[in-house]
Amino acid sequence: EDKVVQSPLSLVVHEGDTVTLNCSYEVTNFRSLLWYKQEKKAPTFLFMLTSSGIEKKSGRLSSILDKKELFSILNITATQTGDSAIYLCAVTQGGSEKLVFGKGTKLTVNP
């Protein structure tokens, strides 16, 4: 059965800390891995990763994919209270546009 596992499920940090969120997957015919941030509404797109070892970066957020070990990490440096959200990892498979989601990591950044 295809699955996406995120860890930790929840995380509480202080402003300024650096966090690393993990996403491992077991799917057939992997095509891409996506990270989303969900606050009170629908998820907003962060990154899409298709190739191993190539870091994608956007401001304080960065992500990388390891297709050999079947995982991805999302790093957030110098966290701010506005980073508090649920971070979702999802995987797509070849021949399908479906997203297989992990359960998410709830990040709380305290002032």
Add this chain to the structure above:
Amino acid sequence: GAVVSQHPSRVICKSGTSVKIECRSLDFQATTMFWYRQFPKQSLMLMATSNEGSKATYEQGVEKDKFLINHASLTLSTLTVTSAHPEDSSFYICSARDWTDSGNTIYFGEGSWLTVV
């Protein structure tokens, strides 16, 4: 980037009535859209794949007669919750892939909160 719009963002309906939720791709065409459901503190669960011009494909356990999906054009898919009951109260989200985007990114609508009273 591409935009997917959902309407309404919030709706309250009486038990036994039907509710329609619209999902539009605003600046791209989407032959396929996806409908998800999310319960509080849970992840998104795929309900069905909406295919333009043909029948939707439902995930196991999703009642197709209860959750009617129509994808009448390349920019619009609708989800109708028929004979709604309180247990149908949830957050419903649609998504679509923009193939014209260099990253072929999947975008989500803003979501629709349904409360059945």
